[in-house]
Amino acid sequence: MRILYLIILILFTYGCATMPTETKKDGHDHKHLSASGKEFTQHHPDSMFQVTEKSLFSVEMTMPDNRLKVGVNTFDLTIHEQRDRDVSGAKLTVTPWMPEMGHGVFSPLNVTEVGGGVYRVENVVLVMGGHWEFRINIKWGEMEDDVIFDFPYIRTSESYDYIRAETPAGFNAVLGMKNTLDELEPEIITEKGETIKVFTLTVRDLGFELFPDAPMMGWAFNGTIPGPTIRVTEGDRFRVVLENESSGKHTIHIHGQKKPVVMDGVPYIGQVPVERGESYTYEFTANYLGTSWYHCHVDSAHHVDMGMYGAFIVEPKEEELEYDREYILILDEWPTKHVHVHEEDDQESGHKKHGTVTMHEGATPEHMHPGERKVKRDYYPETYNPHNPVYDAFTINGKSYPLTEPVYVKTGETIRIRFINAGNQPHYMHTHSHKFRVVARDGSYVDEPQLIDTVHIGSGQRVDILLKADNPGIWPFHCHRLNHIANDHIYPGGMLTFIVYEDYAFEEGTGNSK
Numbered sequence: 001m002r003i004l005y006l007i008i009l010i011l012f013t014y015g016c017a018t019m020p021t022e023t024k025k026d027g028h029d030h031k032h033l034s035a036s037g038k039e040f041t042q043h044h045p046d047s048m049f050q051v052t053e054k055s056l057f058s059v060e061m062t063m064p065d066n067r068l069k070v071g072v073n074t075f076d077l078t079i080h081e082q083r084d085r086d087v088s089g090a091k092l093t094v095t096p097w098m099p100e101m102g103h104g105v106f107s108p109l110n111v112t113e114v115g116g117g118v119y120r121v122e123n124v125v126l127v128m129g130g131h132w133e134f135r136i137n138i139k140w141g142e143m144e145d146d147v148i149f150d151f152p153y154i155r156t157s158e159s160y161d162y163i164r165a166e167t168p169a170g171f172n173a174v175l176g177m178k179n180t181l182d183e184l185e186p187e188i189i190t191e192k193g194e195t196i197k198v199f200t201l202t203v204r205d206l207g208f209e210l211f212p213d214a215p216m217m218g219w220a221f222n223g224t225i226p227g228p229t230i231r232v233t234e235g236d237r238f239r240v241v242l243e244n245e246s247s248g249k250h251t252i253h254i255h256g257q258k259k260p261v262v263m264d265g266v267p268y269i270g271q272v273p274v275e276r277g278e279s280y281t282y283e284f285t286a287n288y289l290g291t292s293w294y295h296c297h298v299d300s301a302h303h304v305d306m307g308m309y310g311a312f313i314v315e316p317k318e319e320e321l322e323y324d325r326e327y328i329l330i331l332d333e334w335p336t337k338h339v340h341v342h343e344e345d346d347q348e349s350g351h352k353k354h355g356t357v358t359m360h361e362g363a364t365p366e367h368m369h370p371g372e373r374k375v376k377r378d379y380y381p382e383t384y385n386p387h388n389p390v391y392d393a394f395t396i397n398g399k400s401y402p403l404t405e406p407v408y409v410k411t412g413e414t415i416r417i418r419f420i421n422a423g424n425q426p427h428y429m430h431t432h433s434h435k436f437r438v439v440a441r442d443g444s445y446v447d448e449p450q451l452i453d454t455v456h457i458g459s460g461q462r463v464d465i466l467l468k469a470d471n472p473g474i475w476p477f478h479c480h481r482l483n484h485i486a487n488d489h490i491y492p493g494g495m496l497t498f499i500v501y502e503d504y505a506f507e508e509g510t511g512n513s514k
Contacts, residue, residue, distance in 0.1 A: 041084050052145035057081055057138055059147050068132070068154050070207045070215075073124040079117050079138060086117030090140040094121050097133045107205070128207030129155050129215035160212060163406060165474055165500070175474065175498045179405035181311065181328055181397055184228035186238070196283070197238040199230050203246040203296075203308070210393045211400040211487045214336055218307035219246050219296070225398040226330045226422070227310030230294065232286045234316050239283040240294075242274055249273035249298055252282060254312055255460070256292035256443045259284040265297045268381050273298045289314045290443025291418040291462040293330070301424065302387040305335065307398065309422045314443070321439055323416040323466060327407055329396050331457065331479070331495060332423040335389035336488065391425065394484040394494035401485070401496035407477060409469035410503045417465050421457040427495065430454040430480040433471050434499065440464035454480055472504035 040058035042049045047060035063075035077094075079087040092111045097104045107125040114120050126132060134149040163175045186197035206220035221227025232238050242252050251273055253265035261270040263282045274280045296308035311328045377383050396404045409415055416439075421427055435451035442462050457463050478485050479495035487493030 038082055040080065040082075043078060043080075047078070048149055050147045050149060052138065052147040054145045055082070056143050056145040057087060057140075057147075059136065059138075059149075061134070061149050068124075068126065068151060070126050070129050070154065073126060074120065074122045075124070076114075077119045077121060077136065079119065081140070081143075087138070087140055088113065088115075088117065090119070090138055092119050092121075092139075093137040094124075095135040095137075096124060096126065097135055098128075098130060099133055125205075126154060126207060127205050128217045129153070129209065129213075155213075160403070162402060166505075167474065173474075174402045175406045175500060176402055176404045177399075179397055179399050179403060181226065181330075182222070182224050182228040184222070184230055186232075194237055197232060197236055198241065199238065200241045200243065201227060201252065201310075202243040203248075203250050205246050206307070208398075209403070210334055210336065210395060210398075211403055211493055214393065214400075214487065216334065216336065219248060219250070219303065220307055221310055225307035227294070227308070229311040229313060229328060231313040231315065234286055234289045234314055236286045236314075237283070238286060239281060241279060241281050243279045244274045244276055246276065248303065249275050250296045250303065250308065251280070251298055252294050253297040254282070254292065254294045256288050256290065256312075257284065257314075258287050267298050273382075286314045288443055289316045290440055290445075291328075291420065291464055292443050293420045293422060293462070295422065299384040299387070301389075302384065304422060305387070305389060305424075311418070311420055313418070320445070321416065321466065322414065324413040325409070326416045326418065328418045328420065329429075330398070330420045330422050331427045331429075332395045332398070332421075333391040333425050333484070334393040334395060335391055336393050337390055389424075392488050394427075394479065394486075396495055396497055400487050400494050401492060404497040406498045406500040408500050408502050409467075411469055411472050411501060413469045415467045415469060417467060419455070419457045419463045419465070421459055421461050424459055425484075426456060426458050426481070427484065428454050428456050428480040429478070431467065431477050431499065432475040433473070434467055434469075434475065436465040436467040438463060439466050467499075469499075469501065472501045474501070474504075475499040 038055050040051055042058070042060060044060050044062050046066055047062045050059050051057070052059065058080045060078040061075055062078070063073065068075075077092065079090060081087055094109060094111060095104055105125050105127060107123060109124050110122045112120045112122070130153065132151045132154055136147050136149070138145050160177060162177055164172050165175055167173045184199050186199050189196050189198055201221045203219055203221060204223060206218050206223060206225060208216055208218065208225060210216050218225050230240070240252060242250065244250055251265040251267055251271060263284050264270045265282070267273045271280060292312045292314065294310055294312045296303040309330070311330060393400050407415070407417070419429060431453050435453050437451055438446060438448040438455060440446060440463070455463055455465065475498060477497050477499050483489070485492055485494040485496045
């Protein structure tokens with residue numbers, strides 16, 4: 001019986017020793033036990049505290065405002081060894097990683113020792129919202145250990161500054177958000193007596209949201225998706241300098257212009273793709289007027305799906321159309337998930353081998369799982385990763401409702417809308433309680449006198465319309481392929497915006513103006 005009591009006492013004592021405990025030392029420090037029972041001190045009250053896998057080190061992470069954000073971040077790591085001594089002269093490898101998506105960051109970060117066991121980690125570029133891990137490896141003399149800090153969800157935006165209006169039905173409805181396209185101002189230079197307009201487009205990795213809580217990653221011209229509008233006048237000599245600071249290789253192809261083949265942007269025909277840190281210059285004369293667009297022509301379907309496009313407008317020397325305002329609406333569809341077959345185990349992302357197609361959150365540049373090997377093609381210099389998109393987000397100027405921007409008008413105005421279809425699917429833009437006239441197709445004036453309320457815009461096509469603002473109110477304006485006005489297959493969302501009369505307001509609960 002004494003032996004039984006002794007065994008129970010030993011088990012109870014061992015259990016108490018291995019239970020994690022936390023006691024205040026002086027109002028700031030806290031004591032922690034590792035899984036092996038070793039005690040570590042937390043020195044910073046607002047830090048995230050972890051013990052490494054082998055219990056060789058304690059690691060505290062502190063950051064401004066106690067939060068990480070999409071964009072550039074800086075944080076400190078404080079490292080101590082088992083006897084609470086500062087760890088100086090260690091080699092740290094910090095790897096930001098998105099486990100569900102199988103990728104990390106594309107910009108190198110900096111780790112600098114600042115003293116007292118503190119290491120500052122700078123230039124941590126989180127390209128998109130979602131689940132992030134920070135995988136940290138510590139080497140100190142003969143000792144080496146690892147730890148992971150987990151952030152289940154980092155938001156792209158903390159709040160949404162919605163545009164709202166009272167409706168006749170008595171609701172404070174969301175009409176969208178401010179989301180105006182940027183327009184790129186040229187540098188005007190003179191060479192050999194000739195005036196040249198110079199535009200610079202820089203490609204970078206970008207994290208953003210298509211709709212609330214739908215984090216995406218893309219390749220962006222000048223930090224925006226779509227890229228900035230380039231506007232010139234017929235007969236202008238212009239130059240576009242492409243600079244690549246992204247993780248991919250790119251070119252620029254401009255639709256609807258006569259130009260030398262070396263200025264057409266087709267890889268391995270007119271030029272070699274532009275790699276990271278390189279640039280390429282396109283220069284020719286704007287010889288065809290009208291609405292057009294530019295996009296990357298490397299692995300075209302994939303790169304355009306990552307947002308590499310923008311409007312290219314050539315104004316006539318004398319405009320024959322009369323209108324009061326102009327809007328550019330670039331239409332596109334996006335895959336917010338990636339699809340693949342796991343033919344091999346993928347321990348990095350936790351996927352087991354299987355032979356069926358699966359879908360996972362996130363669409364990323366150059367995404368590939370081990371089972372999706374590139375097959376070398378003998379008829380083209382480069383082979384690209386498989387791109388098999390499932391489109392479940394539909395955008396106007398890079399955003400889905402409720403992040404789209406309304407089309408504002410005043411009673412009596414004539415509005416020119418330039419539609420550009422940058423996607424792979426046709427779209428059918430429809431106005432409620434208004435009709436319009438098509439005045440240009442693919443940049444050329446047309447005479448289509450009939451008034452219509454729905455227009456078909458095929459992939460790569462451009463359609464210009466004139467709409468008379470003659471019915472005051474707030475009116476839906478959307479693609480009438482109705483599954484395109486949904487977010488992740490849930491209505492409403494997608495390719496939806498509103499025509500909003502600035503000189504009209506609803507009296508709450510009635511259909512009367514005031």
